[in-house]
Amino acid sequence: SCSTSSSENISLSGAFALYPLAVKWGEEYRKLHPDTRIDISGGGAGKGMADALAGAVDLGMFSREISPAEKEKGVWWITVAKDAVLPTISASNPFLGNLQQKGLSSTQFRQIFITKEISTWGQALSSANADKINLYTRSDAAGAAATWAQFLQWDAKQENLQGIGVFGDPGLAEAVSKDPLAIGFNNVAYVYNINTGEKRPGIEVIPIDVNENGRIDPEEDFYDHAGSLLKAIAGGKYPSPPARELYFVSDGLPENKAVLAFLKWILTDGQQYVKEAGYVPVDTAILQSELQKLNGK
Amino acid sequence: MRNRKKTEEWFFRNLMSAVTYFIILILLLIIWVVFQKGIPALSWEMVSQTPKGGFYFGKDGGLLNAIVGSLYLASGAASLAWLISLPTALFMNVYLVRYKKFLTGIRFLLDVLWGIPSIVYGAFGFALMIFFNLQTSLLAGIITVSLLIAPIMIRAMDEVLKTIPMGLLETAYSLGSTRTETAFVIFFRQALPGFITAFLLAFGRGIGDTASVLFTAGFTDYIPENLSQPAATLPLSIFFQLGSPIPEVRERAYAAAVILTVLILIISLAARLLPRNFKRNVI
Amino acid sequence: MSYNLAQPDPVISISGLNVRSARSHILKNISLQIPRNKVTVLLGPSGCGKTTLLKCLNKLTDLYSELTVSGHVYIDGDDIINTGQDLSAIRQKMGLLSQKPYPLPLSIFRNVSYGLKIQGIRDKNTVKAKVEKHLREAGLWEEVKDRLDQPASRLSIGQQQRLCLARGLAVNPEIILADEPTSALDPISSKKIEQLFVKLKKDYTIVLVTHIMQQASTLADHIVFMYLGEVIEQGTREDIFERPKSPVLKEFLATGH
Amino acid sequence: MSYNLAQPDPVISISGLNVRSARSHILKNISLQIPRNKVTVLLGPSGCGKTTLLKCLNKLTDLYSELTVSGHVYIDGDDIINTGQDLSAIRQKMGLLSQKPYPLPLSIFRNVSYGLKIQGIRDKNTVKAKVEKHLREAGLWEEVKDRLDQPASRLSIGQQQRLCLARGLAVNPEIILADEPTSALDPISSKKIEQLFVKLKKDYTIVLVTHIMQQASTLADHIVFMYLGEVIEQGTREDIFERPKSPVLKEFLATGH
Amino acid sequence: MIGRQLIDKLSSGWMLVCTSLLLLLPLAIGTGLLAKSIPVLEHQSFFSLLSSAQWSPMEEKFGFYPFIISSVMVTVLSFAMAGPICLLAAIYLTQYARPVLLRIMHPVIDILAGIPSVVYGVWGILVIVPLVADYIAPLAGSQLTGYSILAGGIVLAVMCIPYMLNLLIEVFRNIPRELNEASLSLGATRWETIKFVLVRKGMTGIISAFGLGISKALGETIAVLMVVGNVVQVPGNLLEAGYPLPALIANNYGEMMSIPLYDSALMLSALVLFLIIFLFNSLSRYLIYKTELT
Numbered sequence A: 001s002c003s004t005s006s007s008e009n010i011s012l013s014g015a016f017a018l019y020p021l022a023v024k025w026g027e028e029y030r031k032l033h034p035d036t037r038i039d040i041s042g043g044g045a046g047k048g049m050a051d052a053l054a055g056a057v058d059l060g061m062f063s064r065e066i067s068p069a070e071k072e073k074g075v076w077w078i079t080v081a082k083d084a085v086l087p088t089i090s091a092s093n094p095f096l097g098n099l100q101q102k103g104l105s106s107t108q109f110r111q112i113f114i115t116k117e118i119s120t121w122g123q124a125l126s127s128a129n130a131d132k133i134n135l136y137t138r139s140d141a142a143g144a145a146a147t148w149a150q151f152l153q154w155d156a157k158q159e160n161l162q163g164i165g166v167f168g169d170p171g172l173a174e175a176v177s178k179d180p181l182a183i184g185f186n187n188v189a190y191v192y193n194i195n196t197g198e199k200r201p202g203i204e205v206i207p208i209d210v211n212e213n214g215r216i217d218p219e220e221d222f223y224d225h226a227g228s229l230l231k232a233i234a235g236g237k238y239p240s241p242p243a244r245e246l247y248f249v250s251d252g253l254p255e256n257k258a259v260l261a262f263l264k265w266i267l268t269d270g271q272q273y274v275k276e277a278g279y280v281p282v283d284t285a286i287l288q289s290e291l292q293k294l295n296g297k
Numbered sequence B: 001m002r003n004r005k006k007t008e009e010w011f012f013r014n015l016m017s018a019v020t021y022f023i024i025l026i027l028l029l030i031i032w033v034v035f036q037k038g039i040p041a042l043s044w045e046m047v048s049q050t051p052k053g054g055f056y057f058g059k060d061g062g063l064l065n066a067i068v069g070s071l072y073l074a075s076g077a078a079s080l081a082w083l084i085s086l087p088t089a090l091f092m093n094v095y096l097v098r099y100k101k102f103l104t105g106i107r108f109l110l111d112v113l114w115g116i117p118s119i120v121y122g123a124f125g126f127a128l129m130i131f132f133n134l135q136t137s138l139l140a141g142i143i144t145v146s147l148l149i150a151p152i153m154i155r156a157m158d159e160v161l162k163t164i165p166m167g168l169l170e171t172a173y174s175l176g177s178t179r180t181e182t183a184f185v186i187f188f189r190q191a192l193p194g195f196i197t198a199f200l201l202a203f204g205r206g207i208g209d210t211a212s213v214l215f216t217a218g219f220t221d222y223i224p225e226n227l228s229q230p231a232a233t234l235p236l237s238i239f240f241q242l243g244s245p246i247p248e249v250r251e252r253a254y255a256a257a258v259i260l261t262v263l264i265l266i267i268s269l270a271a272r273l274l275p276r277n278f279k280r281n282v283i
Numbered sequence C, D: 001m002s003y004n005l006a007q008p009d010p011v012i013s014i015s016g017l018n019v020r021s022a023r024s025h026i027l028k029n030i031s032l033q034i035p036r037n038k039v040t041v042l043l044g045p046s047g048c049g050k051t052t053l054l055k056c057l058n059k060l061t062d063l064y065s066e067l068t069v070s071g072h073v074y075i076d077g078d079d080i081i082n083t084g085q086d087l088s089a090i091r092q093k094m095g096l097l098s099q100k101p102y103p104l105p106l107s108i109f110r111n112v113s114y115g116l117k118i119q120g121i122r123d124k125n126t127v128k129a130k131v132e133k134h135l136r137e138a139g140l141w142e143e144v145k146d147r148l149d150q151p152a153s154r155l156s157i158g159q160q161q162r163l164c165l166a167r168g169l170a171v172n173p174e175i176i177l178a179d180e181p182t183s184a185l186d187p188i189s190s191k192k193i194e195q196l197f198v199k200l201k202k203d204y205t206i207v208l209v210t211h212i213m214q215q216a217s218t219l220a221d222h223i224v225f226m227y228l229g230e231v232i233e234q235g236t237r238e239d240i241f242e243r244p245k246s247p248v249l250k251e252f253l254a255t256g257h
Numbered sequence E: 001m002i003g004r005q006l007i008d009k010l011s012s013g014w015m016l017v018c019t020s021l022l023l024l025l026p027l028a029i030g031t032g033l034l035a036k037s038i039p040v041l042e043h044q045s046f047f048s049l050l051s052s053a054q055w056s057p058m059e060e061k062f063g064f065y066p067f068i069i070s071s072v073m074v075t076v077l078s079f080a081m082a083g084p085i086c087l088l089a090a091i092y093l094t095q096y097a098r099p100v101l102l103r104i105m106h107p108v109i110d111i112l113a114g115i116p117s118v119v120y121g122v123w124g125i126l127v128i129v130p131l132v133a134d135y136i137a138p139l140a141g142s143q144l145t146g147y148s149i150l151a152g153g154i155v156l157a158v159m160c161i162p163y164m165l166n167l168l169i170e171v172f173r174n175i176p177r178e179l180n181e182a183s184l185s186l187g188a189t190r191w192e193t194i195k196f197v198l199v200r201k202g203m204t205g206i207i208s209a210f211g212l213g214i215s216k217a218l219g220e221t222i223a224v225l226m227v228v229g230n231v232v233q234v235p236g237n238l239l240e241a242g243y244p245l246p247a248l249i250a251n252n253y254g255e256m257m258s259i260p261l262y263d264s265a266l267m268l269s270a271l272v273l274f275l276i277i278f279l280f281n282s283l284s285r286y287l288i289y290k291t292e293l294t
């Protein structure tokens, strides 16, 4: 299928979310295989998918759930990294303490983001406060938004999320941190500085009340530091969704040996660079099954 | 009577100057925001190196790929657009002068093309690429951007050619010139300064456009070595780095904006100053 | 009105020429013979169609979509109005000196050599010699010989007018069409151009439009008086100035300077 | 050169007027008196600065940022060059008829009524009467009375020239500045305008630029001869035409018609 | 001699080809977009696509009404701000100001026309959105986020200024100075001359410049979408969020082009935009034609 590329040439295109990580992988891989040229270009997840299916590139970088229509076209995919979406508020939110104690459950989030049954902070926290909740979402079609919607309601899509649409992750983070009454959601890397593990200034996380008992139990409390959060994601204590997988896609199993070798390296040695990019490495169990896929199983 | 007139004149004169300075103020404010955010992140490394691994995590490297890519793309597109625009504009003003209605129609279509958003050109270019089985490449970007700027160029050239007096056309013909000679020797020379301005302004427009190259030229860390490789551009580099989670990387986006602004400034000054050297013979 | 000049071999022969615009009939059924190697002067009040008639001789009316031209104009026997032929060759036969001078956007030298280039004459020395010759003919050589490479646009209007004449002569025309060549000029420059015409008339057929009676009477061999798009009267200088027939012409002459 | 016309009450008095552009000195230290209710003719070769001088009288030089003007121009005693005063009132005193007619982008009627509107005259009947009166004065009424609402740009050049004159008369000026008003006109139209000037000269002060000697000699009470930005000679018709002193003027007159 | 004729034929051919190519471009873009819109047109009638307000692409329900209305609102608003401002400034710069100011203005205008729209978007978020949220919204008595039609309109107005101003300056510069002289010498003040003569003379140019400015505003994408709020709703007032057509395309095209019906719907929205621009240009041509007659 990838007849257009020579065996020593690998081309990728697609989601900007994966571009920096792919560049890093490409560079590290070339240190080991200097005769391989890796062309990586951005353009968006759909572009990556379209290019991959048209055979214009070897691999598409893909950052959202693959839709049934896309699956019908016979796309092949492989998980290369994980990410998680976190509900966020401003650090100057007046109810911050209360929120961190009680957390919000997925039902409550649904009532806030989808049905709008909850529209004031009082309703969310069972108090009399009448301050409105300022709701923000992503305007650009985003994996984060789709995953967040799926977490709130299994069949919901990005288009079901209400609120002001802001372009891009940083835009959303900025809008939320500036507005004390805001609520939004962000990918991990936009909430935590991965190098230090600290939260970025101005932004806070609303802990998810997974067992819906109305408070945050110790085992639900891992948001202080990126390290503990990533562990919780990898260990499944943080629910999935809103944790999600990032893929490379292609038009059927790649035939090009160089591409297969590159993918294999990503799934093994390549995983050490994932954290640096602000993503979560794939769990060992999944890695194993993905490696199987490379062998055509 | 006199008094009312004076008051009116005074009022409007001050209103107009206030509005003008207000515009200048806003414009300077924008430029200031860009520079103030961009200068701190600007360094020699930014303009002299391509991104190294981890550049997008705030590590070493520069924007050379985007600077060179932008220059390649804009000069390629401006040249290609020139090849289409020049004959068209001359054709309109030498061959079609007597078909006023037809000319009105052409100018109408040009205005329509002018108004089509660049993202639609981008989508159209992408569809063409798929159709001709082209890959994301410098060439595809050049073609798309040239389609986008050709109407701008033609319009600017047309404005210049329109002002050439009928008498010059009559003179050329009465000396026995063919239409080609009239177009390329006489009209071309007369309008050359205007053409240069049109070229450079279209070049500036091409270098600043994001949406049309997003799907056609791609984005890559390499400097393209031939037309079939993808190329990065400054606007896309700005767009893309602004989406980074890492604040230092977002700072660099502003540095890229400063570089772009300076490039455009150079082009603009050239567009206004260069033609003077070609004004010698213009009647 | 359809009176024909007894002329054995007219260069230009016009018959039944009509020019119409959407709202008016500019030239009405003109029939006329222009004699060879003579000066024919077109006379008539402003707006009577003199410039339009000149443009028909050259078929420059092509450029104006709002004008419809019908009838016949024979140049040396070829009907240029109804031809599919190469007009650029026919236009080379005629030098046009327009009401306002239009120098080409080139240097003084190249303005004159332009016509030679078109004719395919490229030999440097020939070109140089010819440029000098025609500039001398136009009485401009002394004034510009030291600055031939300067833009023609820097010349004064009078000089431009003479440059355009030299340029027209350089294509080696048979006919010179001159449309009020002195209207924008001061008396000194006017005089120079008039003297030139006297000299040129030996070798060229000249059609001259002018408002200045004195110019007409100095230069004309044959005078055509037009009024509201029609040729009212034509004849020799004496016919027109001393024995005018129609009342309009009489009035026109009475008020003329 | 600083010879003063013995004139009890000049309308315009110019002293030490200089106009410079970046590269040249266009008017050089001009001092001049324009007598009341007389026709003053400015004579001189093309490019000598006549038009520029006229523009100074009106301070239209304001519009040309490339020109620097210094010196004094007194209109009825007010120095307009160095005034902070309301120029529009002073300009209303002077009707300008420019070398090429520029009709306003309005209908024929509104071109003439424009000045009235500016003066605040709005009464329909008054305006109508005045428009008719001035169009008659300019000899245009008969030709346009049926199409007053048509755009002025559709008139022929000669008609436009007369329209501009009517427009200028309508503001009730004291002074008329006319810059070669007949250069584009046929003898009949020229004659009409000349006759009009003869009539107007009773009530108005007229400053006229012309290249036509005969016009100058018919109309002028006072003639000013300019050369390369300087006033070389001035005097009555007889002084200039019959007793010219400077060699340049003699040569100029010798070649003139 | 034969050579000259041959060259003439060849170059005429080349010119004709280029001109036809360009004239075919709108047609090609139009039919290209139409061809790609066919799936969604088969799925839902054109009329219901235009008039429906429900936008649920994943449920395959497409309604463009809110987007069209938002586009119109943002465009009209930005034009209402930028149009008069540019006109006044162009007059000032050409008629009153010293030439130096105009000479400084040109590079400034070029820079602003060349700055990518992302940068305007960032500027809008930094300056305009807070301005609307903190100062303008409270005036209207509401507590809002600032992401609104108003913010979009303001940013768009600023972006249109360089284009319109540039064209308008040219219009006024090309009016012969003698016309100015004629009016002034009749005793009109500068302002009367401008009001009665120059604006009238330049009317076709002004309409044309406004037309191009509005086209530009209609089609502008990134900067607007960064500040306009992107809520699929018919905005009740200027302080509410809206979602213009170009933003719809830009937000989703790169991400969703691999889902056929979604892709088709986005292409249809581009087609609708194209049609609006086409109609709009026809209107401005008609106005020009009308003013040329008088």
Ligand SMILES: Nc1ncnc2c1ncn2[C@@H]1O[C@H](COP(=O)(O)OP(=O)(O)OP(=O)(O)O)[C@@H](O)[C@H]1O
Residues within 6 Å of the ligand: C021, C026, C044, C045, C046, C047, C048, C049, C050, C051, C052, C053, C064, C066, C067, D156, D157, D184, D186
């Ligand atoms: N392109 C045109 N469209 C419509 N009418 C025209 C056109 N050209 C000339 N006319 C009209 O034809 C008539 C004759 O014009 P022409 O220029 O031939 O006059 P003319 O005799 O040369 O006058 P003048 O002495 O003023 O130059 C005029 O009434 C003019 O308005």
Ligand SMILES: Nc1ncnc2c1ncn2[C@@H]1O[C@H](COP(=O)(O)OP(=O)(O)OP(=O)(O)O)[C@@H](O)[C@H]1O
Residues within 6 Å of the ligand: D021, D026, D044, D045, D046, D047, D048, D049, D050, D051, D052, D053, D064, D066, D067, D099
């Ligand atoms: N705005 C200007 N900038 C620079 N030079 C100018 C300007 N206006 C006029 N001049 C120059 O000043 C000189 C006098 O020009 P002016 O128009 O007054 O001449 P004129 O006597 O009216 O000539 P003509 O009889 O040809 O109309 C000319 O050399 C001209 O080139």
Ligand SMILES: [Mg+2]
Residues within 6 Å of the ligand: C050, C051, C052, C099, C179
């Ligand atoms: Mg004529």
Ligand SMILES: [Mg+2]
Residues within 6 Å of the ligand: D050, D051, D052, D099, D179
């Ligand atoms: Mg003059």
Ligand SMILES: O=P([O-])([O-])[O-]
Residues within 6 Å of the ligand: A017, A063, A064, A141, A142, A143, A144, A145, A169, A187
């Ligand atoms: O698709 P995103 O990674 O930008 O949420």
